[in-house]
Amino acid sequence: MSGREFFTTRTVAEALAGFRPAHRTPVEEVALPAALHRVPAADILSPQALPGFPRSTVDGYAVRAADTYGASEGLPSYLDLLGAVRMGAAPAVPVRPGGCVAMPTGGVIPDGADAVVMVEYTAETMPGTIEVTRPVAPGGGIVRADDDVAAGAALVPGGRPLRAPDLGLLAAAGVVSVPVHARPRVTIISTGDEVVPPGTAELAAGQVRDATASALAGLVIEAGGDPVVAGIVPDEPGALKDRLAEVLPESDLVVVSAGSSVGARDETAGAVAAVGSVWCHGLAIKPGKPTLLAECGAVPVIGLPGNPLSALVVFGQIGIQLLWRIGGCDKPPARPNVRARLSRDLASAAGRLDVIQVKVVDGVAEPLFGPSALLSVLTRADGYVVIPEPATGLDAGVEVDVTLYS
Ligand SMILES: Nc1nc2c(c(=O)[nH]1)N[C@H]1C(S)=C(S)[C@@H](COP(=O)(O)OP(=O)(O)OC[C@H]3O[C@@H](n4cnc5c(N)ncnc54)[C@H](O)[C@@H]3O)O[C@H]1N2
Numbered sequence: 001m002s003g004r005e006f007f008t009t010r011t012v013a014e015a016l017a018g019f020r021p022a023h024r025t026p027v028e029e030v031a032l033p034a035a036l037h038r039v040p041a042a043d044i045l046s047p048q049a050l051p052g053f054p055r056s057t058v059d060g061y062a063v064r065a066a067d068t069y070g071a072s073e074g075l076p077s078y079l080d081l082l083g084a085v086r087m088g089a090a091p092a093v094p095v096r097p098g099g100c101v102a103m104p105t106g107g108v109i110p111d112g113a114d115a116v117v118m119v120e121y122t123a124e125t126m127p128g129t130i131e132v133t134r135p136v137a138p139g140g141g142i143v144r145a146d147d148d149v150a151a152g153a154a155l156v157p158g159g160r161p162l163r164a165p166d167l168g169l170l171a172a173a174g175v176v177s178v179p180v181h182a183r184p185r186v187t188i189i190s191t192g193d194e195v196v197p198p199g200t201a202e203l204a205a206g207q208v209r210d211a212t213a214s215a216l217a218g219l220v221i222e223a224g225g226d227p228v229v230a231g232i233v234p235d236e237p238g239a240l241k242d243r244l245a246e247v248l249p250e251s252d253l254v255v256v257s258a259g260s261s262v263g264a265r266d267e268t269a270g271a272v273a274a275v276g277s278v279w280c281h282g283l284a285i286k287p288g289k290p291t292l293l294a295e296c297g298a299v300p301v302i303g304l305p306g307n308p309l310s311a312l313v314v315f316g317q318i319g320i321q322l323l324w325r326i327g328g329c330d331k332p333p334a335r336p337n338v339r340a341r342l343s344r345d346l347a348s349a350a351g352r353l354d355v356i357q358v359k360v361v362d363g364v365a366e367p368l369f370g371p372s373a374l375l376s377v378l379t380r381a382d383g384y385v386v387i388p389e390p391a392t393g394l395d396a397g398v399e400v401d402v403t404l405y406s
């Protein structure tokens with residue numbers, strides 16, 4: 001196709017920094033169990049101090065610390081046993097000088113006590129008399145009423161996906177539902193006359209089943225989005241534009257696979273330009289150069305390369321970040337990674353980000369090569385190594401970060 005070219009190529013770094021659509025999903029109230037991995041729209045403040053009362057952290061005796069100073073095996077302190085604290089109840093008696101009260105772990109510290117001595121350092125030598133063989137400092141064995149969280153302080157931050165312990169802290173504060181961003185609805189459109197639904201039993205000559213949409217839907221779910229697989233659009237002039245116009249009002253992000261290159265049938269750029277504005281067409285990434293980023297009204301649109309492997313690599317680098325941001329999270333959770341030694345030299349062009357699929361065996365990262373047309377390279381990989389934009393390659397033997405697939 002002489003004369004055709006990508007008209008606005010950008011680097012991945014430029015795209016991550018510069019393509020920042022303002023669109024965010026609306027906020028909805030969600031009950032705690034369903035709030036795992038959801039993104040609170042703002043800090044969630046605690047309606048009360050936690051734990052809410054001074055508590056013992058050990059089984060033992062509530063004391064005045066000063067009454068235990070100098071206590072030792074050879075010269076114990078002797079304290080009067082004034083009573084016992086019951087779990088889930090207010091203390092019945094205060095601690096007066098020279099006295100102590102038996103304490104279960106988690107019980108309410110009685111008035112007058114400023115420490116709890118562990119039962120291991122005590123003995124009831126006579127009924128009603130407790131021998132203490134180790135001193136305890138003021139505050140020892142106690143958490144204060146607001147040590148966990150002060151009243152009005154943030155229980156969990158806005159903008160970060162909720163983790164299991166967050167749900168616990170919210171529950172402890174009596175917060176049983178939280179305002180979170182709605183899951184972004186990601187419409188996935190496949191294009192191409194040769195692409196047929198995965199359920200097609202017999203393929204005619206030249207047909208391929210749609211591999212990309214199912215895989216993209218998986219990535220969308222992993223990143224907290226709601227995928228809507230919107231079928232296959234043929235290579236007919238106007239067909240994609242019409243489909244886009246239909247799905248845009250229902251979508252927080254639209255992903256179109258194939259048709260982003262510069263071939264005669266490549267319709268995405270034209271279709272997107274007809275309903276919005278193209279931010280870049282061509283990304284300095286390998287694989288995945290034929291990528292398009294655009295905004296159609298408030299809705300971001302990503303045009304991905306046709307090769308399923310390349311489409312998934314680009315969506316992993318750009319789409320996932322975008323998806324998290326649309327869902328209210330500016331700092332997406334990092335994928336797990338391991339350090340490994342590279343088994344061989346890798347070449348790259350300066351200014352281009354290379355994403356190399358690898359297997360990791362005994363701390364060695366072995367690149368998996370093959371054309372982007374082979375999706376099995378991705379299914380065989382344990383993870384990937386990135387050659388950053390300024391680098392012209394990586395030498396065999398260097399330590400690299402392998403981002404792992406989970
Ligand atoms: N002159 C140039 N030609 C090409 C370039 C280039 O820079 N200059 N880049 C090549 C690269 S790299 C890729 S990737 C492809 C991407 O082109 P398109 O985005 O227009 O995609 P198609 O040509 O339609 O498809 C490529 C390939 O992938 C298969 N495919 C498409 N969709 C699916 C699907 N949903 N499931 C399974 N397989 C799919 C399609 O059948 C083709 O085999 O352009 C190169 N050309």
Ligand code: MOO
Binds near residue numbers: 290
């Ligand atoms: O970008 Mo193509 O997507 O390298 O195979």
